[in-house]
Amino acid sequence: MRPLALFGGTFDPIHIGHLSVAWEASELLDAEVRLLPANVPPHRPSPTATAVQRVEMLRAALRGQSRLTLDTRELERNGPSYTFDTLAELRREVGERPLVLLLGADAFAGLRSWHRWRELFDVAHIGVINRPGIDACMPAEVERAVAARRTDDPGVIRSQPAGKVIELVVTPLEVSATRIRELLAAGRDPRYLLPAGLFDDPMLLAPYRTA
Numbered sequence: 001m002r003p004l005a006l007f008g009g010t011f012d013p014i015h016i017g018h019l020s021v022a023w024e025a026s027e028l029l030d031a032e033v034r035l036l037p038a039n040v041p042p043h044r045p046s047p048t049a050t051a052v053q054r055v056e057m058l059r060a061a062l063r064g065q066s067r068l069t070l071d072t073r074e075l076e077r078n079g080p081s082y083t084f085d086t087l088a089e090l091r092r093e094v095g096e097r098p099l100v101l102l103l104g105a106d107a108f109a110g111l112r113s114w115h116r117w118r119e120l121f122d123v124a125h126i127g128v129i130n131r132p133g134i135d136a137c138m139p140a141e142v143e144r145a146v147a148a149r150r151t152d153d154p155g156v157i158r159s160q161p162a163g164k165v166i167e168l169v170v171t172p173l174e175v176s177a178t179r180i181r182e183l184l185a186a187g188r189d190p191r192y193l194l195p196a197g198l199f200d201d202p203m204l205l206a207p208y209r210t211a
């Protein structure tokens, strides 16, 4: 069955690193990929742009294609959104369809700090995306928990609803939202690090520019 993959993040702002890896992951897994903007990430400082602004940027970025879609359910909830709860809700909606949580290697290495992280495998697979410039040193506890779950066969992901970990080798792009926020705050114009749609309306990037 065609998997449904979820790519969560703050998307503050969405950049070409996010889009390119989500696109390639979608091709590698033959999956539908939904970008899932987070409301108040439990382990991160608040985003610079508001939830509404981040969604406007995502909509502008995703225009003109249909492989990548947007899922705003976490923003519609009050309070922090735990990935486990979101995946459990999606599991109830999709029945036996494979679910894949896509994580950059940096996020995967920090899995231990996530709410109910060991139970994530009951509801989804995890697709780990390589990310350059990240020293993704895997904590032994996480490695022990995932060792027996590893597969390199997308067919295995398609054949069962949850429980596996697959490394997805995508074109490395060393782009981060932190760097883009710094460039914008310094009055620079990181035009080709951002999707073209973000330049259609000057208000979209206004939250990051200093007056």
Ligand code: ATP
Pocket: 008, 009, 010, 011, 012, 017, 018, 021, 102, 103, 104, 105, 106, 107, 129, 130, 131, 132, 173, 174, 175, 176, 177, 178, 179
């Ligand atoms: P920030 O710099 O604000 O921390 P970010 O660029 O890491 O932001 P997030 O929204 O935090 O972006 O990332 C969401 C997901 O995208 C995470 O799983 C992260 O690992 C992944 N990701 C972001 N940029 C890249 C990239 N260039 N290559 C691969 N994965 C990426």
